[in-house]
Amino acid sequence: MKRRDILKGAxxxxxxxxxxxxxxxxxxxxxxxGQTLGVSRRTIEVNGKAASVFGLRGADGAPGLRLRAGDxxxxxxxxETAEPxxxxxxxxxxxxxxxxxPDAPLxxxxxxxxxxxxxxxxEPGTHWMHAHTLQEQxxxxxxxxxxxxxxxxxxxxxxxxxHDFSFSTPEExxxxxxxxxxxxxxxxxxxxxxxxxxxxxxxxxxxxxxIEYDAYLANDRSLDDPEVVPVERGGRARxxxxxxxxxxxxxxxxxALEGELIAxxxxxxxxxxxxxxxxxxxxxxxxxxxxxxxxxxxxxxLALREGSKERTGIVLRPAGAAVARLGTAxxxxxxxxDLTLEAQLRAIVPFxxxxxxxxxxxxxxxxxxxxxxxxxxxxxxxxxxGDRVEVTLRNDTMMAHPMHLHGHRFxxxxxxxxxxxxxVRDTVLVPPMRSITxxxxxxxxxxxxxxxxxxxxxxxxxxxTFAYRS
Numbered sequence: 001m002k003r004r005d006i007l008k009g010a011x012x013x014x015x016x017x018x019x020x021x022x023x024x025x026x027x028x029x030x031x032x033x034g035q036t037l038g039v040s041r042r043t044i045e046v047n048g049k050a051a052s053v054f055g056l057r058g059a060d061g062a063p064g065l066r067l068r069a070g071d072x073x074x075x076x077x078x079x080e081t082a083e084p085x086x087x088x089x090x091x092x093x094x095x096x097x098x099x100x101x102p103d104a105p106l107x108x109x110x111x112x113x114x115x116x117x118x119x120x121x122x123e124p125g126t127h128w129m130h131a132h133t134l135q136e137q138x139x140x141x142x143x144x145x146x147x148x149x150x151x152x153x154x155x156x157x158x159x160x161x162x163h164d165f166s167f168s169t170p171e172e173x174x175x176x177x178x179x180x181x182x183x184x185x186x187x188x189x190x191x192x193x194x195x196x197x198x199x200x201x202x203x204x205x206x207x208x209x210x211i212e213y214d215a216y217l218a219n220d221r222s223l224d225d226p227e228v229v230p231v232e233r234g235g236r237a238r239x240x241x242x243x244x245x246x247x248x249x250x251x252x253x254x255x256a257l258e259g260e261l262i263a264x265x266x267x268x269x270x271x272x273x274x275x276x277x278x279x280x281x282x283x284x285x286x287x288x289x290x291x292x293x294x295x296x297x298x299x300x301x302l303a304l305r306e307g308s309k310e311r312t313g314i315v316l317r318p319a320g321a322a323v324a325r326l327g328t329a330x331x332x333x334x335x336x337x338d339l340t341l342e343a344q345l346r347a348i349v350p351f352x353x354x355x356x357x358x359x360x361x362x363x364x365x366x367x368x369x370x371x372x373x374x375x376x377x378x379x380x381x382x383x384x385x386g387d388r389v390e391v392t393l394r395n396d397t398m399m400a401h402p403m404h405l406h407g408h409r410f411x412x413x414x415x416x417x418x419x420x421x422x423x424v425r426d427t428v429l430v431p432p433m434r435s436i437t438x439x440x441x442x443x444x445x446x447x448x449x450x451x452x453x454x455x456x457x458x459x460x461x462x463x464x465t466f467a468y469r470s
Contacts, residue, residue, distance in 0.1 A: 020210040021448040034074025034118075037065060039109075039140070039323070041081055046165055046215045046222065054140035056087070056129060063161075064142030064256070068149050069124040075117045077109065084108035085135055088406070089144060090282065091127025091266050091426055094119045096446025099406055101132045101218060104447060108133075122146035125266020125285040128161070133315040136455055137170035138222040139163055139220070146266070155236035155288070158229055160314055162279075162303050163217040173211060174456055185204045206338060207368060207399045208307040209249050216312040216328070226300075226315050227324045233318040234293035238262075239285050239301065243279040246455035249400070249429075250303040251335050252277045254283065257299050257316075260289035267409065267424040269347035279303075280402040281452035282427040291318060298323045305333030337400060337429060339436075340416055345423035351411045351439055356390040358383055362431060364452070364462070366397035367437045372399075373462035374451065381466050387442040402429050402453040403436075405466055407446055410438040427453055442468065 035058055042055040058062055067073065069467040073092065079085055086108045088100035098117050102108050104326070109115050123146070143159050168175060198209035219227045231237060239254055254275045263286035277285055291299070298321045302313035309329040317323055363376040383389050390413065393403055404427040412422035414437035430436050451463035 003284065003449065012037045022256065024456075033464050034072065035059065036076045036078060037081050039077070039079045039081055039085055039087070039423050040374040044139075044220050046167075046217070047224070049167070051165070051167065052137050053134055054081070054085075054131070056140065056142035059072070064144055065130065065175060066143075066145045066146050067121050069121060070149070071121050072218070073117055073119050077117065077391070078192070079109045079111060079379040080113040082111045083135070085131055085133065085140065087129050087140075088132045089129050090179040091125060091284070092143065092146075093443055093444055094123060095408055096407060097110070099289075099446070099448070100129075101406070101449045104449065105383060110193065112464065116347065119260075121146055122267075126159075126242065126263065126286050128242045128244060128284065129464070130244060132449075134170035134174070134455065134459065137166070137173065139165070139217075143242060144239070153236070153238075155238050156231060158237050158239045158314075158316070159271065160218050160239065160241045160301065160303075161220075162241065162243050162245055162248075162250060162312065163220070164211070164213040164248040165215045165217050166176050166211070166213050170246075170455075171173055171280050171357070177456055178460065179209060209248065209305070210368075210399070213248070213310075216245075216303065216310055218303060218312045218314050223302075223328045226313060226326065228241045228263045228298075228315045228317050228323055231291055231299075231318055232314045234291055237316070238286060238288050240284065240302075241279065241303075242284045243281055243303075245281055247281065249278070249337050249402075250281060251306065251337070252287075253304055253313075254287065254289065255300055255302065256297070257289045257291070257301075259289045262286050262288055264345060264423050265409075265425040265427055269423050270346045270348060272341070272344055276335070278335070278341055278429075280337060280429040280453070281455075282402050283425075284428075291316065300326060302326075304330065307336045309333055309335055333401075338431060339429070340430070340436065342412065342422065343415055343420070345412070346409060346421060347424045349426070350421045351388075351441060354388050356439065357387040359390045361392050361394065362464070364393060364397060364401050364403075366399065366457075366462075368397075368399070371456075371460055372421045373460045373463055375450070375459045375464040377464070381464070383442045383466070384444055384469055384470050385445055389442055390437055391439045391440065392429075392435055392437045393430045394435045395432055399457075400429055400431045401457065402427055403451070405438075405440065405442045405448065405450050406454045407448040408440050408442075408466070412441045413437050413439045440466070
């Protein structure tokens with residue numbers, strides 16, 4: 001992956017952050033008294049073939065981490081592979097040196113090396129962790145669940161981690177995009193027709209998917225052999241879904257089960273009932289369901305690939321229920337994600353009302369033919385601690401972009417200029433020719449990555465900084 005110089009033009013907000021990276025790294029290599037998390041190589045089976053991928057597993061062999069709100073994130077990250085790597089704690093708000101972006105400020109963790117972390121976990125929520133390199137495509141990601149010790153509800157927890165999978169290397173996928181086919185012209189904008197699903201949008205063609213993957217996985221398995229989760233007939237379940245795909249958005253289909261959406265990106269929202277919930281890359285949803293008592297059927301929870309027939313998912317199975325065979329392709333194309341649900345969401349704990357101290361306008365730009373992407377502002381985003389900052393994200397391209405801000409949570413406060421008090425998030429979808437305004441309370445000094453969570457857009461230039469001044 002081309003490691004962008006995301007520090008250019010930014011100024012750190014704390015003198016300690018200006019230390020050489022070698023000294024900072026040395027401060028993070030002491031042994032941890034908490035949990036150990038190992039980065040390893042493993043083999044899974046996809047479409048009947050063996051595939052070598054990465055894993056992130058705790059000492060008990062389970063993927064990812066489960067912590068409690070109020071605890072310390074006291075973790076020793078051990079790289080057990082022959083490749084350098086680094087892990088980002090997506091959804092947590094650690095001090096900047098612990099964030100997990102290459103050279104911002106710490107270097108990659110070397111082969112067979114380790115690094116310790118110790119910072120407050122924070123509030124409960126559904127989060128995840130992943131490589132901030134092209135290794136993310138090779139399934140270097142895992143759940144990071146922060147449980148609420150005060151939550152005494154009698155309900156089963158089900159965690160679903162979604163992936164898109166290719167037998168090609170991520171470097172090959174990126175090369176195929178950047179050196180792609182001859183461009184097609186749509187409304188004066190350059191688009192590549194290779195591996196694109198197109199849809200009309202105001203007389204122009206919106207590009208939906210720019211990679212055709214070999215499989216789509218839920219907890220490392222396709223619908224040819226899905227995970228079957230035993231559940232109690234008539235019981236309650238909290239389904240935590242993480243879209244860890246690198247370049248694929250999904251609509252989650254609960255089928256016969258009507259669910260209650262209770263959180264997005266780990267942050268509580270006023271409940272929204274439904275069966276279909278959209279998720280772009282990097283986002284998480286928590287949905288509470290009750291299983292019927294009087295039915296002997298199993299209940300698939302499916303992830304439908306945006307604008308296409310491909311799908312993946314798991315099956316909830318009450319005792320004695322049959323499990324019907326499910327195909328990896330539906331009969332009809334799945335919906336294209338829009339902002340209908342986003343406009344309905346309301347945070348349980350919204351930000352306090354105040355005027356913005358600083359405002360910025362960020363253009364999301366791109367050239368599909370050359371596969372170059374960018375984030376442009378009239379001035380760098382430089383803030384001071386204590387600021388209320390508003391950033392308006394304007395998508396000038398014909399692809400949707402999931403925009404993620406490190407080290408902070410933000411509130412969605414406008415869609416296309418229409419103000420409202422929306423959800424608190426860390427990742428928001430900006431569809432083609434639309435705008436989203438987010439509010440951020442600046443309280444975590446550093447030079448934070450601000451980027452599109454489509455891995456290949458980020459690797460091709462769609463990355464900037466949200467930086468603090470001294």
